[in-house]
Amino acid sequence: MSNHLAIATVSAALRQVISDAIVHVVAGAEVSHVRPGGEPVQTPTTGVNVFLYGVTPNPSWRNADLATRRADGQLVQRPQAALDLHYLISFYGDDKELETQRMMGSVVRALHAAPTLSRQVLRDVAGAFTWLAGSDVSEAAEAVRFTPVLLNLEELSKLWSVLFQTPYALSAAYQASVVLIETDDAAATPLPVRARNVYAVPFSFAEVEAVENADGRGLPVTYASTLRLRGRGLNGDVTKVRIGTGGLEADPVAVTAQQVLLPLRTVPADRLRAGVQGAQVVHMRNLGTPPVPHRGEESNVAPFVLRPTIRRDADDPDSPDDAILYTAVAGPDAPPTLTVKVWPAVGRGQRVELLLNDAADPRAGAYRFPGPLHRPADSDTVVFAVPGIAPGTYLARIHVDGAESMLESDAGGAFVRPKVEVP
Numbered sequence: 001m002s003n004h005l006a007i008a009t010v011s012a013a014l015r016q017v018i019s020d021a022i023v024h025v026v027a028g029a030e031v032s033h034v035r036p037g038g039e040p041v042q043t044p045t046t047g048v049n050v051f052l053y054g055v056t057p058n059p060s061w062r063n064a065d066l067a068t069r070r071a072d073g074q075l076v077q078r079p080q081a082a083l084d085l086h087y088l089i090s091f092y093g094d095d096k097e098l099e100t101q102r103m104m105g106s107v108v109r110a111l112h113a114a115p116t117l118s119r120q121v122l123r124d125v126a127g128a129f130t131w132l133a134g135s136d137v138s139e140a141a142e143a144v145r146f147t148p149v150l151l152n153l154e155e156l157s158k159l160w161s162v163l164f165q166t167p168y169a170l171s172a173a174y175q176a177s178v179v180l181i182e183t184d185d186a187a188a189t190p191l192p193v194r195a196r197n198v199y200a201v202p203f204s205f206a207e208v209e210a211v212e213n214a215d216g217r218g219l220p221v222t223y224a225s226t227l228r229l230r231g232r233g234l235n236g237d238v239t240k241v242r243i244g245t246g247g248l249e250a251d252p253v254a255v256t257a258q259q260v261l262l263p264l265r266t267v268p269a270d271r272l273r274a275g276v277q278g279a280q281v282v283h284m285r286n287l288g289t290p291p292v293p294h295r296g297e298e299s300n301v302a303p304f305v306l307r308p309t310i311r312r313d314a315d316d317p318d319s320p321d322d323a324i325l326y327t328a329v330a331g332p333d334a335p336p337t338l339t340v341k342v343w344p345a346v347g348r349g350q351r352v353e354l355l356l357n358d359a360a361d362p363r364a365g366a367y368r369f370p371g372p373l374h375r376p377a378d379s380d381t382v383v384f385a386v387p388g389i390a391p392g393t394y395l396a397r398i399h400v401d402g403a404e405s406m407l408e409s410d411a412g413g414a415f416v417r418p419k420v421e422v423p
Contacts, residue, residue, distance in 0.1 A: 005126075005135035006181050007055070010085060010144055012125045012132060013117050014176070015050050018089070021110035022048060022103045026093060029103060036090055037166030046093045048103055049169075053159065054086035058178040061142070078182045085176040086149070088159065090169040100170045108148075111174065117144045140180050149173040195289055206233045206299035211279045214261055220307050220406060221264075223272070223343045226253075229260040229279055231299065236283030238293045243279045244271035264306075270378070272344040274308035275401030308400045310418045311341040311380070324396055324420040335387035338369075338420060342398055342405070346382055348375040350401050354384045356394040359419055365390060391422050 011033055019031040030047035043049040061082030068079045089107060093099025122138035137144075151159065151173050160168050213219040214226040221227065229241065235257045240249040243262070248271045254261040260281060264272065278301040284293035310324065325339040338354060346352050352371035358364045369384045382398075396418050398405045407415040 002137040002140040002180050002182060003135065003184065004181060005132055006137040006140070006179050007052070007083070007085060009122055009126055009132055009135040009137045010117065010176055010179055011050060011052055011087075012129065013121050013144075014087065014146070014174075016121065016125055017110060017114075017117070018048050018050065018107050021106045025102050025106045026099045029093070029099075036088075036163050036169065043090065043169075044092055046099060047091075048107065049090045049092065051088045051090065052085060053088050056084050056086065058082040058084050061178050061180070074188055075185055076188055078185055080183075081181045083179045083181065085179055087174045087176065088171055089174060090171045092169055104170060104172060108172065111146050111148075115146045117146075119143075137179070142178050142180060144176050144179055146174045146176050149175050197287065197289060199285075199287065201285070204233050204297060206236070206281045206283060206297055207231045208234070208279065208281055208299045208302040211302045211304035221304055222307050222309050222406060223264050223269075224309070225264055227262045227264060227279065227304070229262070229281060229302065230258065231281070231302075233257060234260050234281050234299070236296060237286045238284035240282045240284065241279055242282050242298075243267060243277065245273065246271060249282055269344050269380070272306060273347050273350065273400075274306050274342075274344060274403045275350065276303055276403075277306050278303055305403050306344070307403050308346075308398050308405045309343045310396060310398060310405050311343050312418075324418060328423075335385045336389065336422075338384045338386050338396075340382050340384065340396070340398060342380055342382060342400070345378050345380040346371075346375075346400055347378050351399075352382055352401075353399040354382075354386075355397040355399065355404075356386075356389070356420070357397075359393040359395050359415075365392065365394070367394075386422075389422055394420050394422065396420050 015031050015033050022029045022031070026046060028046055030044040031050065032041070032044050032047065033050040033052075034041045034043060036043055036049060036051055064082065065077060065080040068077050069075055091100035091103045093103065119138040122135075126132045126135040126138065156171070160166065208229050208231040210230045212228050212230070213221050214228040219225075227241075235255050239252060239255045239260060241252055241260060241262045242249050244267060248267065250262055250267050252260045252262045253266075280301045281299040283296035283298070285296040286292065287294045324341075327339065328336045340354060354369045354371065356365075356367040356369070358366070367386070367389060369386050371382050371384055395407060395415050397407060408417045410416050
């Protein structure tokens, strides 16, 4: 770590390195760290001046401290600023004896031979000045390294032009990287890890090729069906089937690498909708001690058509079809209605129609009645207005988003139910 004194400590350490380099080159040479031409402290008549003229973010370390806080705002590590320091090193002396060039050569040699500030130099500088007491840049994770910066004539001219009415002096530019500055905030310290688990898991991909009725390919899928998801790589540590609304993940009854079986009766009725649906295999991996399911791979989403079913009021399969209720409404503007109970529930935004065929002669009478367009909520009961319907016995079917309910037939193949009596 390193605190807010890091920049000043690096500047003082650079001054010390330069002072050691020129002490035997030019007699009486001094080293300062002031603004060239500044008042009231002037640059030395003979010596070197170190001027910090710019500070920029270090691109390599700029985001190394992310993220510093958890979602709840708790600090997990101290925020850390990573900076590059830009120095202008100017030389002053008697040009007749080339003192400026002799000192420059000595400084360039020193910084090239030992470009990295040692931790001991930083400690010595921090202890030599009271205004640097408490500096801990010597303990930073990254050492500070000086690199010469190439400034062409135009860049050098612009740099000296900001120093108003200051005569040019022989100079060299150096960059110090990287200086890390951390806050004094106390970060949360987690408990030590008591045990470690290492898992080698081969890459796998679950693929669903088809979703069908487990009783046979091509058979319609209704609420009474068992879904079979065919594919490859379908078995995992824990296998679930994502189906229906709200991302429900249901537990299948049988799982192999090639197929997964899921009875639709085990899925809550309010989570399914008739029409085109999607099914997806979701794998969970048992990790940890004791093993706990964690999110793993997910297959592609495969479509299937769930057909609606007109329900019966009784559980007895031989009971009469009384789930469709005819209601005659008195009044010239109020047509009679048919109330149909259907499974699964019809969503309020789904398109629904009722189809009626004469039970005695399907070709003699056939009707198609659209359901109400604006329904307040999802419901397993739909009321159809049936204006102009003739009395008789009708076979009933329902369309939900294009999916059609099934008709039951007798041993001879004739359709027998569901029926509705219109008096």
